[in-house]
Amino acid sequence: MTVFLFTIIVLFGAFLAGLLGSLTGVDIHYAIGASIVSVIATSSGSAAAYVKEGITNIRIGMFLEIATTISAILGAIVTIYINPGYIAVMFGLILLFSAVMMLRKKVEHADNDDSGKLARFFKLNGHYPTEQGTVSYSVHNVVGGFVMMFFAGIVSGLLGIGSGALKVLAMDNIMRIPFKVSTTTSNFMMGVTAAASAVVYLHRGQIDPGIAMPVCVGVLIGATVGSKVLIKSKPEKLKLLFAVVVAFLACQMIYNGLTGKL
Numbered sequence: 001m002t003v004f005l006f007t008i009i010v011l012f013g014a015f016l017a018g019l020l021g022s023l024t025g026v027d028i029h030y031a032i033g034a035s036i037v038s039v040i041a042t043s044s045g046s047a048a049a050y051v052k053e054g055i056t057n058i059r060i061g062m063f064l065e066i067a068t069t070i071s072a073i074l075g076a077i078v079t080i081y082i083n084p085g086y087i088a089v090m091f092g093l094i095l096l097f098s099a100v101m102m103l104r105k106k107v108e109h110a111d112n113d114d115s116g117k118l119a120r121f122f123k124l125n126g127h128y129p130t131e132q133g134t135v136s137y138s139v140h141n142v143v144g145g146f147v148m149m150f151f152a153g154i155v156s157g158l159l160g161i162g163s164g165a166l167k168v169l170a171m172d173n174i175m176r177i178p179f180k181v182s183t184t185t186s187n188f189m190m191g192v193t194a195a196a197s198a199v200v201y202l203h204r205g206q207i208d209p210g211i212a213m214p215v216c217v218g219v220l221i222g223a224t225v226g227s228k229v230l231i232k233s234k235p236e237k238l239k240l241l242f243a244v245v246v247a248f249l250a251c252q253m254i255y256n257g258l259t260g261k262l
Contacts, residue, residue, distance in 0.1 A: 028084045032160030033207035034215045036198045039162045041216045043191030050184035057126045057181055060139065060171070061188045067146050068153035068167075068189060069196040075157025076200035082158070088257030091159050095250035098165040099243040118142040128181050137178050145175040157197035162190030 050056045079087065119125055119139040127136040148170035152163040164186050171182035201207050 027206075028087060029080065029201070029204075029206045030208050030211055032079065032087075032158075033198070033201040034212040035160035036194045036201060037207060037212040038215045038219045039160070039194040040191045040198065042219055043162065043187055043194065047184075047188040047191060050187060053129070055128045055180055056184045056188045057124070057128075057177070058185075058188070059122065059126070060124050060175075060177070061185045061192075063122055063124065064146060064149045064167075064170075065189055065192050067149040068156065068163075068193040071150045071153030072157035072193045072197040073200055075154040076197035077157075079158045080204070085257040085260055087158065089254050090155070091161075092250040092252075092254035092257065094155060094159060094161065094163075094165070095246050095253070099246040099250070101165040101168065103240065103243050116140055116142055126181070128178065135178070137181065138176075140176045141174050145170045148174055153193055153196075156193050157200070160194075160197070160201075162186075162194060164190060 047056070051058065116139070119142050122142070124139040124142065125137065126139075127134050129135075148166065152166035152170065155161070155166060156163040164183075167186040167189060168179075168182050171177040171185060172179055175182075177185070198207065
């Protein structure tokens with residue numbers, strides 16, 4: 001499964017759960033619980049493949065998970081006190097941001113410049129395989145990336161999504177990690193972050209198997225079908241189509257949140 005396909009699956013699964021809550025009258029917190037389960041399911045399969053290929057930087061992932069898991073639990077705890085309309089608006093804004101991030105031109109960072117003291121202390125610098133051979137890279141601005149991850153975790157706990165776009169932003173733009181490494185490491189982190197907040201939703205009884213199971217099954221079937229379609233399609237055109245669809249649905253969700261149509 002490609003990074004692009006995984007992003008589509010997680011976003012689509014999260015959107016389906018949110019849409020379920022707004023259209024059927026299901027409590028949005030139950031929809032978020034279903035979304036969290038779908039993120040765990042999709043992340044687990046793809047993360048194993050990326051780790052096996054040696055692209056994922058496990059040390060970076062586990063280090064940054066300290067921030068995302070703590071903040072995801074906090075986000076899951078406070079979500080019950082937030083107006084569902086505000087959650088819908090926030091969900092829509094994150095989807096819009098994800099659509100923009102998908103269309104953004106990717107810049108590969110691969111350098112051996114001196115990294116920060118924290119990166120050297122925690123041994124976060126690494127390398128990954130390419131067709132041209134092994135590429136080494138240095139990690140920068142660890143503190144800035146850690147802070148962004150804390151925010152990503154809160155969003156994940158609040159909305160029941162993997163916050164992949166925010167995680168990639170932290171690692172790609174702030175920490176200057178190569179894009180392939182940042183996206184695969186983000187996928188590795190998504191499941192752990194979602195599992196942390198899932199504990200809170202499960203404790204509150206807001207993960208209903210009757211809602212979560214169809215969402216997970218639908219997302220996993222979509223992954224299987226999507227992987228076959230992607231082979232015969234042009235990724236750039238798919239990105240544009242998906243970005244337009246997500247932007248439209250995000251605007252609709254923001255409108256419903258502002259007007260109270262939930």
